[in-house]
Amino acid sequence: MNELFILFTLATVHLIGLMSPGPDFALVVQNATRYGRETGVYIALGLSVGILLHSILSLTGVSYLIHQQPLLYTLIQLAGGSYLLYLGFGALIATWKNAQTDQPESGLTRSTLEISDNKQAFKRGFITNILNPKALVFFVSLMSSLVPASMSLMGKATALLILWSVSFIWFGALAWLLSTQRLQRKLLSATPYIDSLCGVVFSGIGLTIIYHCLSVWW
Template identity: 70%
Template sequence: MNELTILMTLATVHFVALMSPGPDFALVVQNATRFGRQTGFYIALGLSFGILLHSILSLTGVSYVVHQHPALFALVQVAGGSYLLYLGLGALRSVFSRWSLRQQPSTLADDPSLLLSSRRQAFSRGFTTNILNPKALVFFVSLMSSLVPSTMSVPGKLSALAILWSLSLAWFSFLAWALSTKRMQRKLNSASVYIDALCGLLFSGIGATILIQVLSAL
């Protein structure tokens, strides 16, 4: 298999994975819907740099070493699961607060765990959510080890990194843009509380599942 075919296969597999619902997808949906296009873009930027770092660590073998050492991988799982659970519980707490106060669905919550008041916070939320996701670590170790041979040229490996990063940024930025158009905002505004609830359940469910898996393996 020549390098061009490898890169095309890598791009296809990665793009399909990007479109699959998960913490990254949910984070963009929740925050682009709630806080608008700029926040959504900086979350997308943070997510794409998290993916870039995962790709570099996998390509250099660092992630493989972590994955092969149970204690190190367990620490990554605990950190990632705890962070996702924190995001999920924060979203659910905001939902319950809005329902209990009988606020309109369009009212923004003042929960500090959800409020993103700067570009830096939005970028950090995206980067942290991706880089602490242990499922992302396993995915990129598998992706790189199965599709990128060790004999691949340096330009080929750099191209692989560029493809993974640019596809991630393009997809999540498009998602943020599509969800923050005026027409879409009018449709989603009244459903924001339900979007928060679904995202909160997703984050909490994935985080709790990861932590349970770690505890059951002890």
């Protein structure tokens, strides 16, 4: 199969996966609307670097080996589920406290989930992606089905570059769109609802992952 066709297919499938609602998407929506464009872009950078690392691990076979070790994979799932649950409960608790004190503008800025600088924004994006067990499975499947072992070293390096750049451009564009002044004015009053919705998404996915792990072992 022609390498250009493989790379085009890889980029298309990956973009479709990125556009599907999930923890990464919710993280950008929640924080770009709250903290603004710069924070959103750094979160997008963190997410894309996490995706790059997943891609490298999958391409080298490390992720496949992890997936074949039930105990290790379960521990990664539990870590990822617990982190998403932490983000979700944190968002819901902060929103509830703001409703009680009638200070909707404070939101997460008074909780342990506050993002105070770009380094923290990058870290939040990176950890959210790298601890997502569904991302590990997705990239193992993506690489094993679309990137043949016979592909040239240049082709594989290009594949990694494509996966990273498509991820950063998509999440960066999403953060940019959500942080325009006109949209920010409209979203300001909806911030508590956005936080609540994202909190439910994080909590729901986290609980589902943890429940699945426990049900398998018990």
